[in-house]
Amino acid sequence: MRIGVVCYPGLGGSGIVASELADRLARRGHRVFLFATELPMRLPEDSPVQFMPVEVPNYPVFPAPLYTLALAGALERAVREEHLELIHTHYAIPHAVAAKLATEGRIPLVHTLHGTDVTLLGIDPAYQTLTSKALQKASALTAVSQHLAQQAQRTFGVNPQVIYNAVDTQRFRPNPGAKRFYAAQDEFLLVHASNFRAVKRVGDIIHVFAKIRQKLRARLVLVGTGPERAEALSIAHSLGVDDSVTSLATAKNPEEVIGAADVFLLASEYEGFGQSGLEALACGVPVVATRVGGIPEWLTPEVGRQVEFGDLEAFAQAVVELLSSPHLAQMREAARQYAQAHFNPETITDQYERVYASAMQGKTLEPSET
Structure with missing residues (x-):
């Protein structure tokens, strides 16, 4: 045709x-x-x-x-x-x-x-x-x-x-060896990737990260660019976590950093589907996301957690619980298998x-x- x-x-x-x-x-x-x-x-x-x-x-x-x-x-x-x-x-x-x-x-x-x-x-x-x-x-x-x-x-x-x-699971795959480029050995690596529009609520991601930092050593990498990127970095500075937030404006090869993450964060106000979250699963990275739009149709308890939109305390707690779970490695493996089987x-x-x-x-x- x-x-x-x-x-x-x-x-x-x-x-x-x-x-x-x-x-x-x-x-x-x-x-x-x-x-x-x-x-x-x-x-x-x-x-x-x-x-x-x-x-x-x-x-x-x-x-x-x-x-x-x-x-x-x-x-x-x-x-x-x-x-x-x-x-x-x-x-x-x-x-x-x-x-x-x-x-x-x-x-x-x-x-x-x-x-x-x-x-x-x-x-x-x-x-x-x-x-x-x-x-x-x-x-x-x-x-x-x-x-x-x-x-x-x-x-x-x-x-x-x-x-x-x-999702292309040959391109989006685990990349644990790259974690050392983004986080210290004793830090967890959290990643968010989007086009940084207001609906993505990247400011909420920063607030959640600040709460996580009170309990665990972690670093946040923001992948992509858009109208809300500068505001998100400003919030990070005001909350005193800007030294632990890295912004990668270029997103030509997002799989390199997503594949190195421990958990992927998606705090959107609405998602028709949530492609970046699916790409994280293909990389073997569990996802914590808001329960909005099409997200509940693909994010199951075996591969991540859903929280109510706007409940930043619950969001942070879900991330901390995943990172502290003795079953995190099994969830990573389940996430990749799930993406391969269904998408x-x-x-x-x-x-x-x-x-x-x-x-x-x-x-x-x-x-x-x-």
Whole structure:
């Protein structure tokens, strides 16, 4: 097939899922064209995917760059010139509307919902009506968790099929030998990785870490960058733990530090799925996370702990209990086995291929068929 894939290029889960799926599809022999404003950071350098940059002109007459129209134009040209047979967008806003504008029903459209495109932007009146119309006209819709699918039904009046995210367990694997680069021999290593948006609540991570430091010797590594990064570091300074917090703004190879961690921290206010937590499990690293969104669908007591959102005392206590547990080594092994068994990339790719085949034939798959 000749497939167009649309995504945001940053560290967020939607861009990771889209670019890695595009790569796997291309290696299966499909002709895949990936549309984004810049090369996605998680697209392998040797990928057979053809990158199609979306150039967004900035004219003074407009109050802001017109990304939606620029993307629609890029897709329309690719449909004409590259003979795309199907377009798969990741993150509905504004991708679903842009794809509908570009194709006018000429080829099937598949949209994957990832989280805040439903729960935050999706409920904004500025976007909801047009996005609902675009999603309702799609050939197929998927969501990355049951919770998100239910939210989409309420927000947009649609019934997406659920396809969970995948994780490359060859790339994300235990890396205990690297721990010495980030923590002293007698320190535990805690890691958080995200795009540092407000919904990730990185400030809460810092407050939790300060509580943990009162009981255990530990170091925190923050991986990634984004609008809340400076505020998080400021909180670390105000709490007097900045000497034990390391910030790695670059996230080209997050598996190197995640694989060295003792516990991974995820304090989000909402997660459609929680890709970074799954990547930690693949590295054999137990996860402590807030019980929000799709997280309860993959984080079990055998591989981590869930706490109520906002309960920072309970969060810190859960981390301390894991680090002090004589069963921590067994949990690490169970975490990796769990990720390998349930989130295999080839199995997930098979599910998307079945969605594509059904969309090409004008059929609607039942959730059980994916």
